[in-house]
Amino acid sequence: MVLAVYPGTFDPMTLGHEDVLDRALSLFGNVVLAVAASTRKKPLFTLQERLELARELTAGKPGVKVVGYEGLLVDLVRELGAKVIVRGVRAVSDFEYEFQLAGMNRTLAAGVETVFLMPALEHQFVSGSFVREIASMGGDVSRFVAARTQELLRRKFSS
Numbered sequence: 001m002v003l004a005v006y007p008g009t010f011d012p013m014t015l016g017h018e019d020v021l022d023r024a025l026s027l028f029g030n031v032v033l034a035v036a037a038s039t040r041k042k043p044l045f046t047l048q049e050r051l052e053l054a055r056e057l058t059a060g061k062p063g064v065k066v067v068g069y070e071g072l073l074v075d076l077v078r079e080l081g082a083k084v085i086v087r088g089v090r091a092v093s094d095f096e097y098e099f100q101l102a103g104m105n106r107t108l109a110a111g112v113e114t115v116f117l118m119p120a121l122e123h124q125f126v127s128g129s130f131v132r133e134i135a136s137m138g139g140d141v142s143r144f145v146a147a148r149t150q151e152l153l154r155r156k157f158s159s
Helices: 015-028 047-058 073-080 094-106 126-134 147-158
Strands: 003-008 031-034 064-069 084-089 112-118
Touching: 003 015, 003 073, 015 031, 015 084, 015 112, 031 047, 031 147, 047 147, 064 073, 073 094, 073 147, 084 094, 094 112, 126 147
Parallel strands: 003 031, 003 084, 031 064, 084 112
Antiparallel strands: none
8 A cells, every 4th residue: 555645734624634634545545644833834723732633533534644743744755655745725726836846845755746636525615724714703614624623713712
């Protein structure tokens, strides 16, 4: 089986992320969900909180391992011995950025392929940014994230 790495900030992990993960699992069997520290993005949740949530949400999925990382993704991919990077794309604007990133990763790590997966139609417009914004204003995010994520968002924004 080919080991794939699905990287992201996952701030928070959405149903779209979960959908892409499930699609990657059906293709590769073993997927490392790599949660990026991404301090330059100033995430709402700490790396530890995002790791804990990802582990909770993927607990019933055989073949998934959750890790955190800092630095270059290709370094993690090499360390894990993975051959594939999975990226979720929702729109053409995502693809343009992801295409450039895939080219850079290929240059830095020859032999590692990037595979683009689209989430189901009902998740194609969902982003962590939108979810955080809606939740920050007290909106209902139940169609976009798991119940556990909703609970954590409520706690963050009620403080």
